[in-house]
Amino acid sequence: MPRWGRELLGWTVAAAIAIAAVAVVAASPRSELLFRDGDSLVTTLVVHSLAIGQPQDWAMSSVLFLPEIAVLWMLSLLGLGINATLALAGVVNVLALYGALRVAAGSALRARAPIAGALLGLTGFALLAATEGSASRDALELASLLTTTTYYSATVVAAVLGVGLARRAIDRNDVSRGTPVAWGLVVTLALVAAASVLTNPLFAAWATVPLGAVLVVVAWRRADVWWMAGALVTGSIIGYLARMPLAHLIANTGAGYIDPSQWRASLDYYGVLLADRWSAPWGAASLLLIGALWAGSIAVTRQLAARRRVGAAIVAACGWVMPLLVIVGAVVLGTHAARYLQPAVFAPLLTLTVLPALLPDRLTVTRLVPAVGTAAVALVAAAGLGIPSLVAAATAPDADLDCVVRWTEDSGRTGGGQFWTVRLPKTHLADPRGLVQLDHQLRGYAWLMNRDDFAVGEVSFLVMDDQSPAFELPAGVSLSDAEMTACGRYTIADFGDRTLPIGPLRS
Known part of the structure; x- marks a missing residue:
């Protein structure tokens, strides 16, 4: 099979795996994060705001979600609807991970069975x-976060891609002895790092520090590194x-999330999450698999280093160095967020991409008929099971929301x-300005939303549910003055002609 045919086959199988993976997530309670979570909807709100021509004055977190917004905007042009677009974005995210893993697996001319390794x-x-x-x-369920558009999917892909670019540059230097530095790959790595830190400074902790540390160790023997x-x-x-x-868009730089004096509380927090994960259905199996991948990364690193396959060894080393430094750093800095630990899951996958390098030279890794058969089976499984499941999840009725x-x-x-109450209905409005995000004291809550929404200055009804605390209304106003409309898990308190002023903004 020609090289382009093998690559196409790899992408075909990857698409089937992506569809199946997102379908499983969408069919589980984890779909709450995919379709309805307040944080997960920020990219959809941005795309919706752009579509209606609203002035843009966003209050974001330290993460700007620039790549995620761009991808979601392009997918929204297909006109599939909000949930279907989010499901498709999840599939695209997983395919992007395959692309990054394919880069890390090495060139077909210089690596053994790189397509098989990436798959x-x-x-x-x-x-x-x-x-x-x-x-x-x-x-502590970190892999499925990649299927969302807001839990750092672009940063995950960029971190894996950065490792792959470093490996490609070293491999090229090994065979191009007249060219001591692969300048194109070096510049590309710099651009990936710049774009990633621009949208999410967490890239520095996930990739710059650990990958940089690995490269520095190798550089003592190779000046080109x-x-x-x-x-x-x-x-x-x-x-x-x-x-x-872009400082005006950043409502929180993230500095408030760091408090080294809380390292013991952070250790306890992550320990509780680990215990909960161990006791969850299939949780112990996933932790054992991750532990095996960590241990395997160390063993594979030693084997590849002994064989002087430097590029592949760097990839395998990142499989255990990244999780180690990120987990220790998260505890030392006193953080309290499971999503910061995602390298513990995606970094060990890098080692799987270089496993074929340890196979005997005479072993035939890929044959045409088995490869085509595998792709056909995967596509049938995805079309027969994954796609209908995704469609059902994306079109599931929600009478309360409607x-x-x-x-x-x-x-x-x-x-x-x-x-937590208003973001889902707001996202599904034809004009999202019909619902304004407030806190319990009716102050404008400028967090992951467009400040232009507050230009209206007042509201005449409130949407409530059990996820949020009771409102503290202005003096002389009570909920008894409103006409109540029940919408299942929501309640609408309509004050009619009487309006409630929006207080000063906070974030």
Whole structure:
């Protein structure tokens, strides 16, 4: 089979794996994060705001979600609807991970069975994602976060891609002895680092520090590697500086999430999450698999280093160095968020991409008929099981949500609600400005939303549910003054002609 045919076959199988993985997540309670979570909807709200021509004045977290927004905007042009677009974005994210793993697996001219290695890594991801079924965003279920558009999917892909670019540069230097530095790959690595830090400074902790550390160790024996380490650091610095003109969009720099004095509380927090994961269905199996991948990464690193396959050894080393440094760093800095530990899951997958390098030279890794047969089976499984499951999850009726959306649009007025309550109905409105995000004291809550929403100055009804605390209304106003409309899990308190002023903004 020609090389392009093998690559096409690899992408075909990867697409089938991606569809199957997202279908499993969408059919589980984890679909809450995919379709309905307040954080997960920020990219959809941005795309929706752009589509209606609203002035853009966003209050974002330290993460700007620039690649995720761009991809979601392009997918939204297909006109599939909100949930279907989010499901498709999940499939695209998994395919992007395959692309990054394919880069890390090496060139077909210089690596053994790189397509098989990349598919092996993607299969490992799919198995881990299939074991995760909690609706909680704080659960230690990290693989399935890649299927969302807001839990750092672009940063995950960029971190894997960065490792792959470093490996490709070293492999090229090994065979191009007249060219001591692969400048094109060095510049590309710098650009990836700059763009990644621009959109999410967490890339520096996930990739710049651990990959840089591995490159520095190798650089003591290979001078050309210093260029890659320098490109990684320089690109990260440029990306951080590029954030300065966008400071008005960043409502929280992330500095408040760091408190080294809380390291013991952080250790206890992650320990509880680990115990919960161990006791969850399939949780112990996933942790054992991750542990085996960590241990395997160390063993594979030693084997590849002994065989002087430097590029592949760097990939395998990142499989255990990244998780080690990120986990220790998260505890030392006193953080309390499971999503910060995602390298513990995706980094060991890198080792699977280089496993074929340890196979005997005379072993025939790929034959045409088995490869085509595998692709056919995968496509049939995806089409027969994954796609219908995805469609069912994306089109599942939500009468309560429909009730709020219909009532709001029929009223022709502007209402308000708290973060976890109002974001889902707001996302599904034809004009998201029909619902404004408030806190319990009716102050404008400028967090992951467009500040232009608050230009209306007042609201005439409130949307409530059990996820948010009771409102503290102005003096002389009570809920008894409102006409209540029940919409299942939501309740609409309509004050009619009486309006409630929006208080000062906070984030």
